[in-house]
Amino acid sequence: MTTVMDDVVARETRHVLQTYKRNALTLVRGEGTRLYDGDGKEYYDLLSGIGVAALGHSHPALARAVADQAQTLIHTSNLFFHPLQGQLAQRLAELSGLPRAFFCNSGTEANEACLKFARRYWYTKGEPRAEFVALDESFHGRTFGSLSVTSDEHYRQPFEPLLPTVKFVKTNDPAALTAAVSKSTAAIIAEPVLGEGGIRPLTPEFAAALKTACDRTGALLIADEVQSGLGRTGYPFYFQALGLTPHLVSVGKALGSGVPVGAALISQQVADTISYGDHGTTYGGNLLACRAAITVLEEIFDHGLAENVKRVGAVFEQRLRGIAASHRTCVKEVRGAGLMWGLDLTRDAAGVVPAAIERGVIVNRTAETVIRLLPPFIITEAETLEALGRLDAALAAFGAQA
Numbered sequence: 001m002t003t004v005m006d007d008v009v010a011r012e013t014r015h016v017l018q019t020y021k022r023n024a025l026t027l028v029r030g031e032g033t034r035l036y037d038g039d040g041k042e043y044y045d046l047l048s049g050i051g052v053a054a055l056g057h058s059h060p061a062l063a064r065a066v067a068d069q070a071q072t073l074i075h076t077s078n079l080f081f082h083p084l085q086g087q088l089a090q091r092l093a094e095l096s097g098l099p100r101a102f103f104c105n106s107g108t109e110a111n112e113a114c115l116k117f118a119r120r121y122w123y124t125k126g127e128p129r130a131e132f133v134a135l136d137e138s139f140h141g142r143t144f145g146s147l148s149v150t151s152d153e154h155y156r157q158p159f160e161p162l163l164p165t166v167k168f169v170k171t172n173d174p175a176a177l178t179a180a181v182s183k184s185t186a187a188i189i190a191e192p193v194l195g196e197g198g199i200r201p202l203t204p205e206f207a208a209a210l211k212t213a214c215d216r217t218g219a220l221l222i223a224d225e226v227q228s229g230l231g232r233t234g235y236p237f238y239f240q241a242l243g244l245t246p247h248l249v250s251v252g253k254a255l256g257s258g259v260p261v262g263a264a265l266i267s268q269q270v271a272d273t274i275s276y277g278d279h280g281t282t283y284g285g286n287l288l289a290c291r292a293a294i295t296v297l298e299e300i301f302d303h304g305l306a307e308n309v310k311r312v313g314a315v316f317e318q319r320l321r322g323i324a325a326s327h328r329t330c331v332k333e334v335r336g337a338g339l340m341w342g343l344d345l346t347r348d349a350a351g352v353v354p355a356a357i358e359r360g361v362i363v364n365r366t367a368e369t370v371i372r373l374l375p376p377f378i379i380t381e382a383e384t385l386e387a388l389g390r391l392d393a394a395l396a397a398f399g400a401q402a
């Protein structure tokens, strides 16, 4: 007898390009922190579609706003004004301290925009600078510019040559950074918490070195907050926790809580060097995307979710440290902040994912040895304890296989 799952897999195998190695799970519905497969089995979602579903699934306010906007006006293009882009840009400016926004549709596009604006800044100043400094273990996206500042050889190699003017430095090594940044550096790009690289927050010492390097050379600082931004770490942006003042910030993922929208946030100093026609995208900042993002930011910052991240984040951390203590032979380190956590294991963590799914909890492996946890901001204490209890059981089964 063929199942729904068999049908889905067979059709994809014929017609969807094989770029994604999927888990053996077909999800058809979501509500709050839970996802459901075709047989109605329930899963706690501790991944949020890789840091996207900040409001969880089927959030009533977001569903209402999207439906209402779809019935009013979805898209007009950037040839005309509409009322929502300015409202969203103003809200992002209040949260970030960067007064201008350029809207796009994904994280990688937000980084492309930041890289281009950095080049444009130096070009307008009449002293073009080509070079970028990026970090080992960084991930900034799959388009050519973003890939050029992404360190992982596995992602890069088949597509080379990439931008030839990128220097990589060891993450959290202030001396390496200082040596790499010069008056040829257009910008340094860094994730304040490296996400794909294994949930590694930058250290205060490294943040201080970033600031000094920028002050010394004039290099711009691009903070990639695509994964860490918009409340996930307990701060609107993690660069704020590090005391940094970036010239450009990229956001995506949580901004639309599932509706695709990204943005580059821009200091006035950089904005002043950009001209009409320098950059653009057809969909960027359409009414549907902006309405979704405005609703998401209201829920996070006006309706208590940012506080929930801090409060439940503390419970999350405590329970994770407990789990680490009871699996000492297999858990090496717990890293993160707010509701962005990584459990770094002593060996490849791939086996934990199916063991967790079997127990009704969705997690992901990154950087080979790290179990990544990016739950929705709406998660409660009780749900945290239940879901992490299941992860604990999955780790016990994984540990027993060693």
Ligand SMILES: Cc1ncc(COP(=O)(O)O)c(C=O)c1O
Pocket (backbone or CB within 6 Å): 050, 106, 107, 108, 109, 111, 139, 140, 141, 142, 191, 195, 196, 224, 225, 226, 227, 228, 252, 253
């Ligand atoms: C820090 C960071 N930057 C950029 C991206 C790329 O975003 P997208 O997949 O929306 O293009 C990601 C995606 O995982 C990310 O984690």
